[in-house]
Amino acid sequence: MNSINDKVEVCFVILHYKTLNDTFACVNSIKKNNLRYRIVIVDNHSNDKSYMVLKKKYEKNENIYILQIYTNVGFAAGNNIGYKFAKEQLEANYIIIMNNDTQIISRNLENVLNKDFKQGYAVIGPDILNLKNVHQNPMGESEISITEAKIKKIKYKLLLLVNRMNLYDSLVRAKKGLSYIARNVFVLSSPKKRKIVNENLVGTLVNNKLHGACVIYTPIFINREDYAFVPGTFFYLEEDLLLAYCKNRNYKTFYEKKIKIRHTEDSATNENFFDKKGKRNFLFTNLIGSLEVYIEFIKNKEGR
Template identity: 35%
Template sequence: MKKYGFIILNYMDYYGTIECVRSLQTEINKTLDSKNTVILIVDNGSPNDVGTKLTFYFRKSKNVEVICNSENVGFARGNNFGFDYLKRNYNLDFLIVMNEDVRICDDNFLKNISKLYLETKFDVLGPDIISRKDNSHQNPLRCNSLSLNELKQWKNVMEKQYEKYLIFYLKNCIKKYIKSSNLTNKYYTKVLDNIVLQGSCIIFSKKFINDRKYLFYPQTFMYLEEDILDYECKRDNYRVVYSPKIRVEHLEDVSTNITFKNNYNKEKFKLKQMIKSANILIEYEKRDL
């Protein structure tokens, strides 16, 4: 029997994380023995004591564990903290990393992961991710990687936006610049190889788990983790697959909406972190040249 692990990174979202875990437990109970699954909640230094509350809430759940970071170390390092824990304590066949605002909407989600592995031998797998905001399909994020020159140009666009504080136009600017030439909505219906996956739900198979010291490049705080993962997978010859045969729903920005009470500050924070991550990826790629 295959062993499945989940990492759910939480920041301040008590009720959303509980709902996420409950949906996972419902799916697990339909198809598998709970002994073959482990759900790990990583609280990323929530200042509202959510980690302690979640530990108490799930204290009697046999396949749910909660570990707490002492501070918010960001998306990459928070997930890496959970990855290190699971790798040391469990011999997993598959690891599903998902935001607390993701909900499974397939009856055979876990069994289909195993079937897709037999068909494709993926190292990294992305499901069809459906936004609850507008019913858009968020995977694949892009069909083509950004070249180093494209990445530099994108960073320059973001820096100009930040300098002028045109934060409310950030999303439209980025989507127009990146997605219009790389991705149209029709691609979500196809099985695709070696594309850039959206980061709210990513599945890793055993070889990737065993090979790697970390899941996500640990230097970023938030954003562009998918692009760095894409770069590393292409460099190291890991097979990345997108498949519409498994589906999840994504509520989007729940933790950031809790953290920031107005859209202006939220978008300004996101833009600043994207610029930082773009600089990190640019330097990373330059070192490999």
């Protein structure tokens, strides 16, 4: 299975949630590439007419498959369903997992993927550019430590409690009057953009933490692994877990700046919420859950 042919065959997995125009744009960007491709769109229980709209729009395209999930299983599990289908049913040589709010800019995927595979890379992260042309990959040189994960878990539990008591906004407004410790817990731990490495990329491009908006899996990974992401999380820390897992399995990850992706960011998450409090509850709750999964994974890896 997964023999490498002269012309690469790629399967794209797109996790869809409600935002149809994003998914249409993502698919169109893939179709512009001159390569043999398959696309698996996983509707993560959009709870609207998304599945039927997607089914009808692409029913005549034999390269596009629409899967429906009957409950929202989150980022990792939803993508794992698409990955499993691409691996077992379509026997894809390469599997590219993309957020539906991303679009491929590059037109040279075939040659670059074959080159990177031959150099022994199992997981590849492209150059992801947001709407302000900020480079979102790589995200860092290492995953978070177990000590840092435990501290973050405590902080987010406090933040969740404060948010549920309707005190969050008041504390943020009063941040100048808070003590140093309180500011670090209640303000500096509030939602922020993810830290990324300077675009000048001082240091190695190998074995860095790669942004989950677009991850490319080569046959080195696919032939041995049944999941794209470590199971258990709903919507956060998938990148840290993936890097820790790859290190544990001696897989090499690689930042490939020759492949460029546009990322419009968070459209599916924003579709869930009408107010900031609801979005914060979602953020803190799922960060706590992901941190618990991460801590347990690291403990098991280290034999604690």
